[in-house]
Amino acid sequence: MNEMILLEHVGKSFGDFQVLQDINLSVAPGEKIVICGPSGSGKSTLIRCINRLAPHDTGTIIVEQQDVASKQGSEHVRREVGMVFQNFNLFPHLSVVDNCTLAPMKVRGLSKQEADDLAMTYLRRVHISEQAHKKPCQLSGGQQQRVAIARALCMNPKVMLFDEPTSALDPEMVGEVLEVMTELALDGMTMLCVTHEMGFARKVADRVVFMDAGRIVEIAPPTEFFDNPQHARSRAFLSQISH
Numbered sequence: 001m002n003e004m005i006l007l008e009h010v011g012k013s014f015g016d017f018q019v020l021q022d023i024n025l026s027v028a029p030g031e032k033i034v035i036c037g038p039s040g041s042g043k044s045t046l047i048r049c050i051n052r053l054a055p056h057d058t059g060t061i062i063v064e065q066q067d068v069a070s071k072q073g074s075e076h077v078r079r080e081v082g083m084v085f086q087n088f089n090l091f092p093h094l095s096v097v098d099n100c101t102l103a104p105m106k107v108r109g110l111s112k113q114e115a116d117d118l119a120m121t122y123l124r125r126v127h128i129s130e131q132a133h134k135k136p137c138q139l140s141g142g143q144q145q146r147v148a149i150a151r152a153l154c155m156n157p158k159v160m161l162f163d164e165p166t167s168a169l170d171p172e173m174v175g176e177v178l179e180v181m182t183e184l185a186l187d188g189m190t191m192l193c194v195t196h197e198m199g200f201a202r203k204v205a206d207r208v209v210f211m212d213a214g215r216i217v218e219i220a221p222p223t224e225f226f227d228n229p230q231h232a233r234s235r236a237f238l239s240q241i242s243h
């Protein structure tokens, strides 16, 4: 009834290829969902459908009572849902702080001073305020990803979507990004994270969603999913990634 996100019978095709089939998922406010599954199973497409970066073909996606397929609903998700990508997607020509102030000034109508103050608040929160005046290329991958998280938070989102936020990072930088994501989770943010960081999933996720070939195969709390997966596909997947 008061779910934050509701997907009912969602389907999507690229030409003849059905990338999502009959996806059903309800996410409560404050819930943390980890989405995992083999390459090509539709994980990125699923979260891109939630914030309308990719339109679904069939079924319904409701975010905070609004149908994302409607004009009003799509504007709503653009404002209320933050997204962090694998490759950071920072604007290379803008400083860290300007990356963070752009959308709040354009979309939320903040003054430069208000947006600067907000940006510094979130850059402090991801422990990177001392880099505020550098360009993205002067930062490490882990630092750039933390900036990308701060940039999303500056829009004061109700939901954060992460698409493999640590998979492009050198191993020694994965921890600092997961730490920031864990802090965000502890603050009560509603989060959907595509990740294969199973330590993070065990620690932070309320439920793990396992996808294969465009379908949700299994949804379970992390201890159940990792220690006692119910489906042969989940077991095969876990045996591949656990070593």
Ligand SMILES: Nc1ncnc2c1ncn2[C@@H]1O[C@H](COP(=O)(O)OP(=O)(O)OP(=O)(O)O)[C@@H](O)[C@H]1O
Binding pocket: 014, 019, 037, 038, 039, 040, 041, 042, 043, 044, 045, 046
């Ligand atoms: N714009 C597109 N046009 C055509 N096919 C696409 C498009 N985007 C994705 N696909 C196909 O849809 C399928 C699912 O892609 P998606 O990126 O959602 O998978 P994924 O689970 O995120 O995979 P990965 O783990 O490699 O990121 C893949 O077979 C992919 O080739």
Ligand SMILES: [Mg+2]
Binding pocket: 043, 044, 045, 163, 164
């Ligand atoms: Mg993907």
